[in-house]
Amino acid sequence: MKNNGDQKELWYKNGLRFQCQKCGNCCKGEPGYVWVSRKEIENISLSLGLRIEEFARKNLKKVGSKFSLIELSKGDCVMYKEAWGCKIYPVRPKQCSTFPFWPSNLESHEEWTNLKEFCKGIDKGPLYTFSAIQEIAFGCGTGDTPRS
Numbered sequence: 001m002k003n004n005g006d007q008k009e010l011w012y013k014n015g016l017r018f019q020c021q022k023c024g025n026c027c028k029g030e031p032g033y034v035w036v037s038r039k040e041i042e043n044i045s046l047s048l049g050l051r052i053e054e055f056a057r058k059n060l061k062k063v064g065s066k067f068s069l070i071e072l073s074k075g076d077c078v079m080y081k082e083a084w085g086c087k088i089y090p091v092r093p094k095q096c097s098t099f100p101f102w103p104s105n106l107e108s109h110e111e112w113t114n115l116k117e118f119c120k121g122i123d124k125g126p127l128y129t130f131s132a133i134q135e136i137a138f139g140c141g142t143g144d145t146p147r148s
């Protein structure tokens with residue numbers, strides 16, 4: 001898929017709607033990694049009032065040269081609390097803040113529609129313009145914000 005070429009070739013050229021319904025599905029259940037950069041670790045630690053070392057010891061695992069938030073026994077993200085949601089929402093990692101506008105989910109209309117089973121926010125809420133989606137997914141939009 002082209003990520004910055006002819007807009008007419010991209011199936012979502014008219015934008016896409018999304019609004020998180022706070023179901024928590026993307027924060028729990030399936031095993032995986034939530035990658036955090038050093039800057040994100042600093043910001044999260046600060047927001048929780050913890051020293052970086054303390055936050056890291058309790059909440060991070062090293063995978064190769066990178067860091068991921070750990071998961072609890074059922075696969076839930078360590079930062080997710082039932083009936084509360086994400087404990088670090090305003091400073092959540094880029095991997096979380098860019099969902100569902102991940103390149104893999106934008107591959108085709110079918111991929112996007114299939115996501116509905118998992119994410120209740122697909123095709124709901126404000127319209128994200130093509131440019132806004134490109135910025136979120138590929139860092140190459142024009143800085144548009146979502147429109148309601």
Ligand code: SF4
Pocket residue numbers: 019020021022023024025026027099100118119120121122
């Ligand atoms: S799966 Fe979708 S609707 Fe549910 S919490 Fe995640 S982003 Fe929000």
